[in-house]
Amino acid sequence: MNSFAGDIYLLLVLVFTFRPTETLDDDQCGCMQRPPPSSANLSMSQPITTTTANVNGQAEFHCDVSMKSIYTYKHKVYITDNPIVSWYKHCPNSFTGKAVFFGKSAPEEYINRANQTVHEIQEHSKLRRRRFTLGIFQLNVNDSGDYFCVIMIRTSQGSYGDCGGGTRLEVVDVSSMPTPTSSKPSSSESLRKCFLHLFISFIIMLLGCGALLGFIIWMLVKLRRNGRTQKTESETGRFSME
Structure with a gap:
């Protein structure tokens, strides 16, 4: 019964606080929640970071909420109900933002693609601290954007x-990214390099043959000179003996 009454109350809040989007200015992309009294000790934190995921992958967003279950205000005691945590895209409100998950359900676009889990982190001295985690599955590039945690x-x-301050999601489509290709030389370039190598080898071979031929000629000339010298010496010795 309490749950049914709470849902009716939440519906009435949405109906009587609704304003047409056309009448809103760009500066209204902000938090529109009524701040609680300091005695309630309400605090929340959402990592202001950027996370990257692939298409058809999944992403998670975290929001930590702590509050007192009982608090006093102006000498009166008040009991708080369980917090309602919603998630919006682009802006942290239902006017300029896009609802991703509200309370316990998701809009039609995110049905079977988004869910929220709650984990009790700490509970003592009437202070409760919980972690709310939004999970989005089967991501597509249109899911890229800023996601805000809103508590009521x-x-x-x-x-x-x-x-919360918002967490940015960037969805990357790996299949559309250009694949690195190895730079293979064309057939004409390979043929040109082959002729160049053959020409260099031919020049080296000619230089080697020229050097060998020069060495042979030098040896023949030297041998011929040595032969003439020995012949001259032998003839000179013979004439001296006579």
């Missing part, structure tokens, strides 16, 4: 809330 708390004094 209902009390007998009224509704309060706060907004």
